[in-house]
Amino acid sequence: xxxxxxxxxxxxYIAPRHMQAIxxxxxxxxxxxxxxxxxxxIDSYFPEADFFVEFERFDRHIxxxxxxxxxxxxxxxxxxxxxxxxxxxxxxxxxGADAICEKPLVLNPWNIDKLLKVxxxxxxxxxxxxxxxxxxxxxxxxxKVKNSSKNTKHEVDLTYLTSRGNWYFASWKGDHSKSGGIAxxxxxxxxxxxxxxxxxxxxxIVHVHxxxxxxxxxxxxNARVRWFLSINAGYLPQDLQEKGQTTFRSxxxxxxxxxxxxxxxxxxxxxxxxxLNGKGYGLDAARQAIEIVHDIxxxxxxxxxxxxxxxxxxxxxxSLNHN
Numbered sequence: 434x435x436x437x438x439x440x441x442x443x444x445x446y447i448a449p450r451h452m453q454a455i456x457x458x459x460x461x462x463x464x465x466x467x468x469x470x471x472x473x474x475i476d477s478y479f480p481e482a483d484f485f486v487e488f489e490r491f492d493r494h495i496x497x498x499x500x501x502x503x504x505x506x507x508x509x510x511x512x513x514x515x516x517x518x519x520x521x522x523x524x525x526x527x528x529g530a531d532a533i534c535e536k537p538l539v540l541n542p543w544n545i546d547k548l549l550k551v552x553x554x555x556x557x558x559x560x561x562x563x564x565x566x567x568x569x570x571x572x573x574x575x576x577k578v579k580n581s582s583k584n585t586k587h588e589v590d591l592t593y594l595t596s597r598g599n600w601y602f603a604s605w606k607g608d609h610s611k612s613g614g615i616a617x618x619x620x621x622x623x624x625x626x627x628x629x630x631x632x633x634x635x636x637x638i639v640h641v642h643x644x645x646x647x648x649x650x651x652x653x654x655n656a657r658v659r660w661f662l663s664i665n666a667g668y669l670p671q672d673l674q675e676k677g678q679t680t681f682r683s684x685x686x687x688x689x690x691x692x693x694x695x696x697x698x699x700x701x702x703x704x705x706x707x708x709l710n711g712k713g714y715g716l717d718a719a720r721q722a723i724e725i726v727h728d729i730x731x732x733x734x735x736x737x738x739x740x741x742x743x744x745x746x747x748x749x750x751x752s753l754n755h756n
Contacts (some may be wrong), residue, residue: 436460436709437504438528440493441521442512443484444469447535452478454705455672461543463506466491469480495528507528508708514617516611519544526557533560533708537621538719541727545716552716556605560713564700565626567707570693574686575630578655585633589658589686591623592744596679597664607644609730610673616647617726620662624651627724631656634725639732640741648742649729713753 438455442448443465452475455462462479465472470486485491498504504514509525511518511534525532538544538561548559565571597606605611612618620733628634632654639649646663667673669681686689707713737745 437505438508439491439512439525440465440510440512441467441473441491441524442514442535443467443475445512448472448512449474449478450701451512451533451535455479457508457687457699457702458705458709460709461527463504464491464494471727476497491523492524508533509705510625511535514551514605514611515540515613516605519548520695522548523551525689526555526559529555529557531558531560531708532703533562535562536625536719537613537617537723537726538716539723540617542720542724545720545723548717559716560708561715561719562701562704563629563714563718564704565622565624566629566714567700567703568693570691571626571630574691578630578641581655584657585655587656588688589627589631589656589684590742591621591627591658591660592681592742593619593662593684594666594668594681595619595664596666596669601664602644613726614642614644614647614730615644615662615664616649616729619664620647620660621722621726622728623660624725627651627653627656627658628725630719632657634721637725637728637732638739639729639734640739642692642729642732642738646748647729648745649661649734650740651725657740659740659742663744668744681688 436644438460440448440462444467452462456478462482464483465475466488467483468486471531472484475482475484485494495506498561506528507527507530509530509532511532513521515537518534522532522534552559564582601607606618634651634653636652641648645665648661651658651660666679673681684693704713737748
């Protein structure tokens with residue numbers, strides 16, 4: 434039986450992946466909301482969907498569907514800015530729908546505790562998009578680690594560079610209070626993946642945390658991880674810059690590169706299928722990654738000392754020129 438969806442944040446970068454997932458799973462997008470009206474992409478998926486630029490009218494429309502047309506929402510997909518996720522999840526649950534929310538689920542660990550109470554009171558569920566957990570290469574790595582010695586501490590180097598222009602700093606993503614900063618905004622799904630594979634966090638040290646880059650050290654039960662994240666194109670390897678490539682992701686485990694550059698195309702659809710089949714990852718699954726980014730955000734960077742990522746040696750060479 435087809436399920437009815439609403440979508441919050443229809444003009445965002447990630448929204449088309451949710452629209453595609455809703456369509457691929459044979460379901461209906463009834464209505465969508467965004468403060469911005471550059472949402473012509475909806476025509477490629479659900480041209481009949483109702484659209485609103487005022488949240489109050491969107492809310493009223495959902496009430497009218499429920500009480501005047503006897504049409505109920507099954508799910509609300511949430512692709513809004515990070516700091517609004519908590520409020521929009523609550524809205525979904527109180528509207529009688531389950532919530533499917535992008536990362537980060539919330540900005541603070543205590544938000545998860547409060548949402549658990551809302552789940553209990555409404556009888557509805559919150560699901561987080563943790564798409565790396567369904568990536569074939571990541572699943573294979575988890576199995577490999579699971580089958581290795583329990584006392585093994587793997588050596589991991591995580592590098593993620595994704596170039597962003599000046600617009601980034603003028604948008605909500607450049608506002609620390611709204612995005613949670615770079616480690617939260619672009620790093621949370623990697624921290625979730627590392628937690629899922631390597632177990633509980635034992636140590637969390639931040640070496641650098643600036644608006645265009647962050648670096649640190651995480652120790653898990655089964656891994657020592659040096660990580661480096663940046664949206665500054667200057668940190669891209671020279672050969673990639675010459676090719677005009679704007680993104681670089683690398684995970685080295687015990688010196689060997691994990692190949693996971695492909696296989697990203699249909700991950701949202703795979704997550705949706707799991708949720709619709711009664712699976713999916715809920716509030717508790719998201720907790721450790723949220724704790725990690727919260728602690729990174731509230732730590733005092735110690736500088737370039739100790740067990741740091743090799744890219745930290747480049748920090749004096751490239752500086753941020755954005756005002």
